[in-house]
């Protein structure tokens with residue numbers, strides 16, 4: 001890796017959208033820190049190998065984004081591996097399907113711990129490093145279409161994504177003076193393990209067969225197909241590059257035309 005190679009952390013990168021983003025940033029020539037929970041070691045190693053096979057460079061790392069010390073240690077490991085940090089993609093997130101009346105308080109706390117505190121800790125650790133370096137940098141977080149209009153049975157999940165949109169705007173306001181841009185991406189319906197879970201749980205609640213809840217929701221996609229991780233990765237590539245230097249505080253929908261911002 002050359003001296004001026006830019007360094008990006010991607011959390012939740014062992015599979016799904018995070019994997020697509022990590023592979024894309026690798027192809028863009030960034031050194032990618034492929035980070036996920038310890039259980040996902042195999043997936044992390046596989047993504048690192050895939051990036052290297054495509055001619056890029058990458059380092060695997062473990063993190064629990066809900067733990068601030070763990071996120072700080074991840075930034076330190078990235079700086080150790082790549083010399084500095086240029087991009088932080090706070091992609092890690094979880095989904096839960098439940099009615100508000102039946103929602104367990106522990107589940108509510110868990111989803112806010114990962115999706116909101118996890119993004120807050122990631123944004124803050126990245127900003128601290130960028131300010132220390134005096135370089136500016138790019139911070140990008142995972143929101144969703146539900147940050148604009150909730151899905152029923154995904155109420156707290158939707159609220160976490162509204163929170164990501166709000167944090168993204170506040171962080172953009174506070175850190176612009178340091179040359180830091182902060183944006184989020186809002187995928188629609190992406191065929192990942194997360195939607196397998198949503199399809200299964202919605203189906204169980206609504207008496208549908210496997211795949212039917214996904215198919216029903218997919219009818220609202222103007223462009224006529226369920227999304228793949230690379231659709232999102234293309235937007236994140238833009239938000240991580242100098243082409244987006246005059247864009248900050250935005251949550252960019254990448255949903256095939258389900259919602260309009």
Ligand SMILES: NC(=O)c1ccc[n+]([C@@H]2O[C@H](COP(=O)([O-])OP(=O)(O)OC[C@H]3O[C@@H](n4cnc5c(N)ncnc54)[C@H](O)[C@@H]3O)[C@@H](O)[C@H]2O)c1
Nearest residue numbers: 012016017037064065092093142144187189190192193194
């Ligand atoms: N799939 C979709 O349709 C969709 C739509 C809108 C937004 N999103 C958002 O995009 C992001 C990625 O979604 P996905 O579909 O790829 O999900 P996924 O479940 O396939 O992958 C999420 C990854 O995050 C990791 N992760 C979970 N908790 C973590 C933690 N505490 N610390 C570190 N890593 C953790 C998981 O191990 C997993 O590898 C999420 O934030 C999700 O909410 C997804």
